[in-house]
Amino acid sequence: MSTPAEIISEVKTNLLYASISLKKEENERNQKEDSARMLKARRAIEAYLEEKRLHNAIADGWDE
Numbered sequence: 001m002s003t004p005a006e007i008i009s010e011v012k013t014n015l016l017y018a019s020i021s022l023k024k025e026e027n028e029r030n031q032k033e034d035s036a037r038m039l040k041a042r043r044a045i046e047a048y049l050e051e052k053r054l055h056n057a058i059a060d061g062w063d064e
Helices: 004-059
Strands: none
Touching: none
């Protein structure tokens, strides 16, 4: 049979591992969300630049 000190030590260890696991999951989720935002921003910039090139080409008399 485990002593109260051993039980408390085991509970503390389990809580520590659970805390580390939750923090790791949160970091992974944040990285995924950041990646999605970066991709969306990059696509918006590319679309803007393409539109700007098209307007410039039309203004210069070239229709691409």
